[in-house]
Every structure is written in structure tokens, then in C-alpha cells.
Amino acid sequence: MERDAQRINTSHGHQVAPGEIAIGVIIGRTSEFFDFFVYAIASVLVFPKLVFPNTDPLTGTLYSFGIFALAFVARPIGSLIFMSVDRQYGRGLKLTIAIFLLGGSTAAVAFLPGHAQIGAWSGILLALFRLGQGVALGGAWDGLASLLALNAPEKERGWYAMIPQLGAPIGLIIASALFAFFISTLSAADFLEWGWRYPFFVAFAINVVALFARLRIVSTPEYASLFETRELQPSPVIETVRRQGRDIAIGAFAPLASFALFHMVTVFPLSWVFLFTKEDPTRFLLIEIVGAVVGIIATIASGLIADRYGRRALLGVSAVAIAVFSGFAPQLLDGGAVGEVIFMVTGFALLGLSFGQSSGVVASNFSSLYRYTGAALTSDLAWLVGAGFAPFVALFLSYHFGLLAAGAYLLSGAVATLVALGINTELARKIS
Numbered sequence: 295m296e297r298d299a300q301r302i303n304t305s306h307g308h309q310v311a312p313g314e315i316a317i318g319v320i321i322g323r324t325s326e327f328f329d330f331f332v333y334a335i336a337s338v339l340v341f342p343k344l345v346f347p348n349t350d351p352l353t354g355t356l357y358s359f360g361i362f363a364l365a366f367v368a369r370p371i372g373s374l375i376f377m378s379v380d381r382q383y384g385r386g387l388k389l390t391i392a393i394f395l396l397g398g399s400t401a402a403v404a405f406l407p408g409h410a411q412i413g414a415w416s417g418i419l420l421a422l423f424r425l426g427q428g429v430a431l432g433g434a435w436d437g438l439a440s441l442l443a444l445n446a447p448e449k450e451r452g453w454y455a456m457i458p459q460l461g462a463p464i465g466l467i468i469a470s471a472l473f474a475f476f477i478s479t480l481s482a483a484d485f486l487e488w489g490w491r492y493p494f495f496v497a498f499a500i501n502v503v504a505l506f507a508r509l510r511i512v513s514t515p516e517y518a519s520l521f522e523t524r525e526l527q528p529s530p531v532i533e534t535v536r537r538q539g540r541d542i543a544i545g546a547f548a549p550l551a552s553f554a555l556f557h558m559v560t561v562f563p564l565s566w567v568f569l570f571t572k573e574d575p576t577r578f579l580l581i582e583i584v585g586a587v588v589g590i591i592a593t594i595a596s597g598l599i600a601d602r603y604g605r606r607a608l609l610g611v612s613a614v615a616i617a618v619f620s621g622f623a624p625q626l627l628d629g630g631a632v633g634e635v636i637f638m639v640t641g642f643a644l645l646g647l648s649f650g651q652s653s654g655v656v657a658s659n660f661s662s663l664y665r666y667t668g669a670a671l672t673s674d675l676a677w678l679v680g681a682g683f684a685p686f687v688a689l690f691l692s693y694h695f696g697l698l699a700a701g702a703y704l705l706s707g708a709v710a711t712l713v714a715l716g717i718n719t720e721l722a723r724k725i726s
Contacts, residue, residue: 315442316457318511323461324468325393325497325504326434329400329427331469332493334561336403337362337685338568339473339575340490344408345416352693355565359686361421362561365428366682369674372432373531377667380528385436385512390505392433397501399426404494435670436508452600452608456593456650463589463646466560466582469493474579526666534667538660542668546675547714549652551613553680554707556649558624559585559641561685562700566627566692567634578634585638592646605651606715612648613711619644620704624697652676680707 341361342354349357372392380388402423409416439458446454476489535542564582567573600608623640626633660668684703691699 315511316454318507319439319442319458320460320464321504321507322434322436323458324464325461325500326396326431327462327465328469328500329396329465329497331466331560332400332472332497333365333403333424333427334362334685335469335473335564335579336490336493338561338565339477340486341420343486344406345420347409351569352689355569356686356690357417359561359565359689361417361424363682363686364421364424365431366674366678368425368428369432369677370671372429373435373667373670373674374432375429376433376435377528377531377670379433381530386509388433389436389508389512392430393501393505393508396427396430396434397498399423399430400494400501401498402426404491432670432674435673436512439669450597450601452605452651453597455600455605456597459593459650459652460590462556462649463586463593463642466586466589470579470582470586472496474576474583477579478576529664529667531667531671534664534671538664538668541660542672542675544714544717545668545672546679547710548609549648549676549711550680550714551609551616551708551711552645552648552652553676554684554704555616555619555641555645557681557684558688558700558704559638559645562688562692563627563634563637565685565689566697569689571628573631573634577631581634581638584635585642588639589642589646589649592643593650594646596647596650599647600651608651609648610712610715612644613708613715615644616648617705617708617712620701620708622701624692624701624704627697680710 337358338355341358342349342351346354346357376388376392379391400423403420406420406423407416412419442454442457472493473490476485476492480489560582564575564578567578568575596608619640623637626637629636688700688703691703
């Protein structure tokens with residue numbers, strides 16, 4: 295595939311262009327987030343019944359969310375492994391192995407036997423497949439988002455920083471639409487038996503297409519040279535942590551508000567509505583699609599706003615808005631269809647504005663020598679701290695202490711972002 299990509303580029307007289315990088319970034323991120331959301335939706339609608347049928351629905355969902363978090367624990371391990379592959383064998387081989395591992399782990403879930411067939415081994419296999427996804431996601435870091443930001447016109451940095459983030463709402467729309475289709479057209483028994491498996495097959499096909507799109511960029515001599523001149527080369531992980539550990543930690547906390555909100559408007563509300571209301575899951579998935587469309591618009595708007603007023607200003611204002619949102623919005627999930635729509639639309643609007651610029655925070659605080667590896671590690675830790683356990687914690691707190699407790703959890707993420715932006719003057723200077 296890498297050789298084919300090189301031939302295509304050579305035959306077309308390939309030239310480096312920010313627009314082409316942007317297309318590769320969007321395709322790559324959409325495939326990753328599609329895998330993410332397919333698994334997340336199944337964690338609510340399928341795995342509690344298929345893998346944990348001997349528990350009550352709430353406990354089964356919490357078990358499912360516990361396995362869901364394993365991918366975020368494994369991501370830093372994947373980065374460690376695949377950075378070594380990158381240094382020794384090149385970015386093309388690293389991406390090929392990582393994407394096939396991601397697609398293979400996702401497709402393997404489609405063949406998962408239930409508890410009725412193999413007992414507790416069903417949960418063990420699911421955990422292993424999820425760990426495989428996490429390791430692969432760590433290895434799928436290609437540096438294209440950083441390359442895109444570094445090649446963007448100076449007055450359009452915010453616009454180009456938001457482009458990779460479009461993959462999240464696009465991936466959610468595709469995943470939600472697929473599940474909504476199968477739920478609405480199949481009986482409950484057929485959906486649980488075989489219908490839910492099809493989105494996981496689709497994920498593998500999308501990953502292959504995305505791999506070729508990314509190889510078409512990273513495998514060319516022009517881009518290889520650009521990666522080198524921009525010093526986007528992998529550095530040893532231990533050395534990177536030793537040299538810029540403080541920057542990695544601060545960078546992981548700076549986007550925490552948006553990363554916490556990410557799961558609070560995607561995975562958590564689906565679990566709450568499915569478990570504690572009589573809402574049809576198909577209808578709520580359609581509401582999620584509407585919310586994701588709003589998220590796309592808000593993400594695009596974040597680029598325009600950031601270029602006019604500064605990324606740091608936008609992130610700070612967004613964190614304050616998320617803090618306000620956390621004080622009242624979660625209770626809307628018990629407010630019927632109207633409350634759910636208000637919660638989702640408002641939440642996705644805030645998510646688009648804040649998440650749209652979070653990649654700029656991740657990549658901007660590193661010296662050129664450690665930028666590639668440092669940005670990858672920062673992203674891994676930000677997802678782990680801000681999002682990995684969010685569905686589990688939010689559902690647990692909401693059940694025991696009410697939806698207001700989920701709002702308090704979200705508030706903690708907003709506070710962490712404001713503190714990180716406030717104490718790190720170097721970061722503030724670089725992204726303002």
C-alpha cells in the first residue's frame with residue numbers, strides 16, 4: 295500500500311499543500327472516531343446484555359464502561375511501542391501496523407461470542423480487543439495535525455487547528471446513523487444476535503481507506519522532507535518525558551474541559567436515557583446526530599473566532615461556559631424530549647467551540663526536537679485523564695447522587711482547564 299501511494303504521488307507530480315494535508319487529517323480522524331463511537335454505542339446498547347447478562351442493566355453498563363476505559367489506559371503504551379517502530383522502520387510501516395491492528399481489533403469485536411456461549415471468556419475477549427484498540431490508537435499518531443498547524447498561514451492557525459477535530463462529529467454521525475438504522479429495522483432479538491455486528495465490519499473497511507489516504511501523504515519524499523525540516527521526528531519517549539514532562543502534564547490538563555464534555559454529550563447521555571427513561575434509543579441516536587451537526591458548525595466557528603480573538607481567549611471563555619453548563623444542563627436529561635434536545639444541542643455547541651481548538655493546545659508547547667512525541671503523549675494523557683473514565687464516573691455519580699453530581703464532575707474539568715491556562719505563562723504566550 296505504501297508503494298502504491300508513492301507511485302500515485304509520483305505520477306501526479308505531487309506538491310505539498312495544506313489543503314491536501316487537511317483532507318488526509320479529516321479522513322484519518324473520522325476513521326478513528328468512527329471506531330471509537332461504534333464501540334461506545336455498543337457499550338450501552340449491546341455489551342451489558344450480551345457479555346454481562348447475569349447482572350442488572352446498571353451494573354452491566356458500568357462493567358461495560360470499565361472495559362471501555364481500557365483503551366485510554368493502553369494508548370500511552372501504544373505510543374511507546376510504535377514510536378520505537380517509527381524511529382527504526384519509518385512512519386509508513388508504523389501507520390500500516392497500527393491501523394490494521396485498530397481495524398482488526400474492531401472487526402474482532404464483531405465476532406465476539408456472548409456469555410451464553412463461552413461464559414466469562416466473553417468479557418475477557420472483549421477486554422483484550424479493547425486493549426488492542428487502545429494500543430493501536432497510540433500508534434496511529436501520524437503528526438499530520440501538527441504538520442498542518444505548522445504549515446498554516448500565520449493568521450489562520452485557529453482555522454487549521456480545528457480541521458482535525460471535525461473527525462469527531464463526522465464519525466459520530468456515521469456510527470449513530472448505522473446503529474439507528476439497524477435498531478429501527480430489526481427486532482430486538484435479531485439486533486442483539488447479529489445486527490449490532492455490522493457497524494464493526496464497516497469500521498474495518500473505513501480504516502483501510504483511511505490508511506491509504508494517510509500513506510499517500512506520509513510516504514512521499516516531499517512530505518518526508520517536510521517532516522524533517524519541521525523537526526517532526528519521533529524522539530525517545532523517556533527522554534521526552536524527562537525534558538518536557540511539565541509541558542506534557544500542563545498540556546494534558548489544558549483541554550480537560552472539552553475532553554470531559556466530549557463524553558458527557560456523547561456516551562453518558564445515551565446510557566442515562568437508555569437505562570432510566572422510556573425513550574426509544576433510535577430516537578435519541580437521531581438527536582445525537584442533530585447535536586453532532588451543530589458540533590460541526592461550532593467547530594468550524596471556533597477556527598474563525600480563534601483567528602480573530604486568540605485561541606487562549608476562546609479556550610478560557612469556553613471553559614467558563616462549560617462550567618455554567620455543568621450547573622444546570624445534566625438535569626435536562628430528565629426533562630423529556632425537549633430537555634434532551636436542549637441538552638444535546640447546547641452541549642455540542644460548547645463542545646465544538648472548545649474541542650475545535652484543543653489540538654492547538656496539545657501541540658504548541660514543545661520545542662521542535664520533542665514536538666512530535668510530546669504532542670502524542672500529551673494527547674494520550676489528556677484523553678486518559680479527561681475522557682477515559684468519564685462515562686463510568688458520570689453514570690455512577692448520577693445514579694447514586696443525582697444528575698447534579700455529573701455536572702460537578704464536568705465542572706472539575708472546566709476548573710482544571712482554567713487553572714492550566716492560568717499557571718502556564720509559556721503556554722499562554724505561545725497559543726494566544
